[in-house]
Amino acid sequence: MPDPILSFRGVSKAYGTTRAIDTLDLDIEAGSFVALVGASGSGKSTLLKTVNRLVEPTIGEVLFEGENVAGLPQPALRRRIGYVFQSIGLFPHMSVAENIAIGPRLGAERLPASRIAELLAWVELEESMADRMPDELSGGQRQRVGVARALAAEPHLLLMDEPFGALDPVTRDALGERVRKLHDELGLTTVMVTHDMAEALLLADRVLVMDAGRIVADEVPAALLAGNGGEIAQALVAVPRHQAERLAELSQ
Amino acid sequence: MNGLWDALAGLGDQLAAHVLLSAAALALGIVVALPLAVWASRSERVARASLAFASLVQTIPALALLALFFPILLSLRAVFGEGLPTLGFLPALLALALYALLPILRNAVTAQANLDPGVIEAAEGVGMNFRQRLMLVEAPLAAPYIMAGIRTAAVWTIGAATLATTIGQKSLGDPIFAGLQTQNWVLVLAGCIASAGLALLADTLLGAIERGFRERRRGLWLGGFVAVALGVGAALFAQFGGGDDEDRVVIGAKGFSEQYVLARLIGQRLEAEGFAVEYRDGLGSAVAHSAAASGEVDVYVDYTGTIWTNQMKREDNPPRDTMYDEIVSWETENTGIRVLGRLGFENAYGFAVPADVSRMRGIESIEDLANVAPELTVGGDPEFFERPEWIAVRDAYGLRFAEQRNFSPTFMYNALQSGEADVIGAYTSDGRIEADNLFILADPRGAFPNYDAVLLLSPEASRDEALVSALLPLVDAIDVEAMREANYAVDREEEKLSFDEAARLLAERAGL
The missing domain is CATH 1.10.3720.10 (MetI-like)
Structure with missing residues (x-):
């Protein structure tokens, strides 16, 4: 295996007496699309945030492209990592174009209109959207802008924390597929946190299941569907499988 | 309109x-x-x-x-x-x-x-x-x-x-x-x-x-x-934008009509002599005195009894001239304020009752008042019941009133007429005493001190020869009748004069 782009070495995060992450070791290979799946409170979101230091581990270290993130200045680190999250967080006082250009702007770089247009095209939005304000957009359009903003600074790593959780199913499906395509075209490494096993199985090429701060399963989607990964993982896989079976029955 | x-x-x-x-x-x-x-x-x-x-x-x-x-x-x-x-x-x-x-x-x-x-x-x-x-x-x-x-x-x-x-x-x-x-x-x-x-x-x-x-x-x-x-x-x-502020003479006035009028009288004199003036009106008693001591006010009029009790904290009541001399040397030693002289009238505190009430109930002195006080309401300006003079008089005569009420000086006289107060702590130079037909009760035990109006100069202002000589003609120039007339001219309900007009009237009556 080549050098991993992201490594967790003995990472723990404690809040008082609760351990959100419990002595976790993990390597993530460059170019992979990894899904972190688990119930609420399993520690998946906390683990993701230790990468761009929105959360600092209590002990252990996180290496990004070989460097310990604890030794990097937060703003510079975060500008190198794309971040998409459930509440989207578009700046309501900035236009779509200004929102997209914010990362480079922080590094005193101006994005030309052509680059904005390109980023909008990546997320299947019209160029004319550039001048709109966020409150003029639908929820799906907003998260598309959120993805474009995350990609504006040409990051190697894209972190997504429940990115499609608040979207309607149709938009959710379309944007999921779009992001997977961008991942492939741009040669990104993507880590996506989700509680939806179906989404993880359909988009990722490696699925990690977390429970009580530990990784309890680490499988490719096909292996999970074949029954591997243990009890907790299989309980999560059972939900979409059961739904699919019910739907198949109904259609007969 | x-x-x-x-x-x-x-x-x-x-x-x-x-x-x-x-x-x-x-x-x-x-x-x-x-x-x-x-x-x-x-x-x-x-x-x-x-x-x-x-x-x-x-x-x-x-x-x-x-x-x-x-x-x-x-x-x-x-x-x-x-x-x-x-x-x-x-x-x-x-x-x-x-x-x-x-x-x-x-x-x-x-x-x-x-x-x-x-x-x-x-x-x-x-x-x-x-x-x-x-x-x-x-x-x-x-x-x-x-x-x-x-x-x-x-x-x-x-x-x-x-x-x-x-x-x-x-x-x-x-x-x-x-x-x-x-x-x-x-x-x-x-x-x-x-x-x-x-x-x-x-x-x-x-x-x-x-x-x-x-x-x-x-x-x-x-x-x-x-x-x-x-x-x-x-x-x-x-x-x-216009001219500098530094050379202006600041004239202080406490918050009642006589003070406003006297401040304008002083101001008009100084302006006639070529000084630029500025007024600081509505100052509290203690504030006015400290302001003169610190030089923020250059000149103002105060009253001997006020300085005696409030600033010097004295409780005895010596004869008029002794008190004046002691005040002059006390100010020189303690504050640097110069007492330029008496203006010539007194504005004492005194208890006033309507003249007909005085006749009907036979109240002519504070001793008579003390006998009926438990049935009466006494009115005073907001400072009155805090002042040492009130405490001195109260204790000297054993005054016990049914109720004690504060009024602004102007409303106090209305309160006496409308019956909201039966007796008030009035000022003897007030024009409304004659106009409202009030009777000032005698003070046989001499509990109220003298209240000769005196002209005070800040330490800095007292070194200004031109200023001093412009103000000296005011000393001993104003008698109580002239002052009462000027006070009444601004206090009365009809045909009020402005402070400036009243000050001119006062200057005329005083022959200035």
Whole structure:
């Protein structure tokens, strides 16, 4: 295996007496699309945030492209990592174009209109959207802008924390597929946190299941569907499988 | 109606001073509140502590807050030296700025607390540092709410600034307090209209800025800023554009008619001699005396008995000349104030009852009064029942009244006529004693001290030969009849004279 782009070495995060992450070791290979799946409170979101230091581990270290993130200045680190999250967080006082250009702007770089247009095209939005304000957009359009903003600074790593959780199913499906395509075209490494096993199985090429701060399963989607990964993982896989079976029955 | 227009037209100076005071207080409030709000947004403890402090300040009545800064600044002189002003602009500025703090701080803190947490997470997630997050996200999103707080603060400050008159700062309160003193409602109305108009205007302009921020319309908020800046600039020019302030003689007056008239009499004399003058009206007794000692007031009229009991804390009651001589040497040794001389009349405290009541019930002296006091209500000005003279008289005669009520000096006489008070602590030079047919009760035990009107000069002013010789003709020139007539001319209900007119009348009667 080549050098991993992201490594967790003995990472723990404690809040008082609760351990959100419990002595976790993990390597993530460059170019992979990894899904972190688990119930609420399993520690998946906390683990993701230790990468761009929105959360600092209590002990252990996180290496990004070989460097310990604890030794990097937060703003510079975060500008190198794309971040998409459930509440989207578009700046309501900035236009779509200004929102997209914010990362480079922080590094005193101006994005030309052509680059904005390109980023909008990546997320299947019209160029004319550039001048709109966020409150003029639908929820799906907003998260598309959120993805474009995350990609504006040409990051190697894209972190997504429940990115499609608040979207309607149709938009959710379309944007999921779009992001997977961008991942492939741009040669990104993507880590996506989700509680939806179906989404993880359909988009990722490696699925990690977390429970009580530990990784309890680490499988490719096909292996999970074949029954591997243990009890907790299989309980999560059972939900979409059961739904699919019910739907198949109904259609007969 | 014409009178009202004239009164409004004459308020230019007060309006400019009022605008500057309010703007400066608001600016200071903003400068303190905004960094505090940023700090509070990063620390729950700071947020709680600063909001609790600002709310506490708000519970102090504005008048008391203004008054409190006099002793505070006086004690701070130990640190900042004798040059620290204790009256006028500085204490007014500080008190009003404290008052302006709460609405600005509360809105800023609330705006920060209510920012969408998703937006804050995004600001951190895209890699903003502390300053970028503040300037690019938090400040623009909080701006309309902060502006709404500034707007509230502006309206409060402009209203409360009228009270700055009482600590010797020129403001639109001047005509209100002067008018209240003499029941000149046109003057009161003019002051109210001017300050309310100013508050409305400020509210409109700041409202435009707020809307500009909210709707992200640059032209609107920029226009609002320019209009506010022009207004403050015009006030600055009106206040400081013409000539220097340093050479002006500052004439002090306490808050009753006689003092206003005497201040104008002094002012008119000095202006005739080529001095530029400025008035500090409506000062409290203790404030006026300290102001003369510190040189913030150059000249004012006080009364021997007041100095004797309030400043010198004496309880004995020596003969008139002994008292005067002791006061002159006490002032020289302790405050540096120069007592230029007596004006020639006395304005003593005395108990006044309607003449017919005095006849019917046979009350002619304070001894007679003491016998019936438990059935009576006594009225006094707001200072009266706190003064050592009252305590001396009360104890000398064993006075026990059924009820004790405070009135402003003007309303006190009305209260006596309407029966809300049966006896009042009146002033013997008051024109209303004759006009209202009142009887001053005799003081056989000599409990009330003498109250000869005396002309006092600040240490600095007393070294000014030209000033002293311009004022000397006033010594022994005014008898009590002339003073009563001038007082009544401004106090009566009909055909009131202005203070300036009454001062001219007084000068004529006194042969000056």
